[in-house]
Amino acid sequence: MSLLRIDGLTKEFGGLTAVDAVSFGVESGETRAVIGPNGAGKSTLINCVTGLLTPTAGVVEFDGDDITDAAPHETVQAGMSKSFQTASLFPSMTVAENVEMAALAAENGSFSLDFLRRRDRMEGVHEIVDRMLDAVDLGAEREIEARSLPYGDKRRLEIAVALASEPEMLFMDEPTAGMSPDETADTVDLVEDLQRDLGLTILIVEHDMEVIFRIADRILVLNRGGVIADGPPEAVQGDPDVQEAYLGGVEL
Numbered sequence: 001m002s003l004l005r006i007d008g009l010t011k012e013f014g015g016l017t018a019v020d021a022v023s024f025g026v027e028s029g030e031t032r033a034v035i036g037p038n039g040a041g042k043s044t045l046i047n048c049v050t051g052l053l054t055p056t057a058g059v060v061e062f063d064g065d066d067i068t069d070a071a072p073h074e075t076v077q078a079g080m081s082k083s084f085q086t087a088s089l090f091p092s093m094t095v096a097e098n099v100e101m102a103a104l105a106a107e108n109g110s111f112s113l114d115f116l117r118r119r120d121r122m123e124g125v126h127e128i129v130d131r132m133l134d135a136v137d138l139g140a141e142r143e144i145e146a147r148s149l150p151y152g153d154k155r156r157l158e159i160a161v162a163l164a165s166e167p168e169m170l171f172m173d174e175p176t177a178g179m180s181p182d183e184t185a186d187t188v189d190l191v192e193d194l195q196r197d198l199g200l201t202i203l204i205v206e207h208d209m210e211v212i213f214r215i216a217d218r219i220l221v222l223n224r225g226g227v228i229a230d231g232p233p234e235a236v237q238g239d240p241d242v243q244e245a246y247l248g249g250v251e252l
């Protein structure tokens with residue numbers, strides 16, 4: 001049984017169908033890429049699945065539970081997490097404090113002082129902070145203010161923040177956007193490590209085809225909201241519909 005099952009997912013904005021009857025499954029432990037030209041509906045798809053948007057039609061099932069209409073905090077409780085942009089970091093807090101806040105919020109639903117006083121729970125939180133900073137290789141930077149980190153480290157901290165809820169499945173929307181080639185290479189290594197070391201299931205939207213073909217087990221290709229291909233990298237690469245969708249754009 002697929003960990004994530006999406007059936008007929010549709011999202012309309014007024015007269016525009018941004019996601020059009022999309023169906024696919026993601027197996028546990030898989031790294032699944034979603035690609036497609038600008039405006040294809042990739043971000044809208046992720047936002048519908050993680051609860052930021054409510055789908056117009058269709059079903060989303062996670063671990064066998066129907067979560068189609070779940071709110072964002074409910075999808076986190078179900079075991080999903082989305083890595084947000086740098087705006088979600090607290091710039092004047094340290095690296096470790098940023099992850100700690102996220103771990104506390106995930107455990108408690110929302111932040112409360114009373115909760116902070118419970119020492120046994122705090123020990124659990126500290127263990128999560130250590131483990132996730134280690135996972136993204138920011139252990140040595142733990143006492144540095146988030147705002148002082150280089151860009152690539154900030155993006156890795158966002159991933160640690162997303163991991164603080166100990167998700168089964170991590171969603172990433174263009175994690176290498178704006179990164180230098182070195183930072184991109186580090187991020188690709190990181191995604192591979194996360195899948196291997198934490199056993200994470202990953203859904204990644206990414207424009208960099210080199211990145212995609214290196215890390216994806218399967219690739220879903222969207223164009224104008226609809227699925228035009230779904231399969232392993234080799235099959236997708238040679239697909240004539242995919243070639244056409246990218247004509248004049250990215251060369252596969």
Ligand SMILES: Nc1ncnc2c1ncn2[C@@H]1O[C@H](COP(=O)(O)OP(=O)(O)OP(=O)(O)O)[C@@H](O)[C@H]1O
Nearest residue numbers: 013016017018036037038039040041042043044045
């Ligand atoms: N909140 C919204 N209201 C109205 N239209 C929207 C909204 N969000 C997205 N759209 C439209 O839906 C379509 C899909 O957008 P989406 O952002 O999902 O594409 P994308 O594949 O993520 O593109 P990109 O590669 O540029 O990030 C686009 O035509 C976009 O303009």
Ligand SMILES: [Mg+2]
Nearest residue numbers: 042043044173
């Ligand atoms: Mg997008």
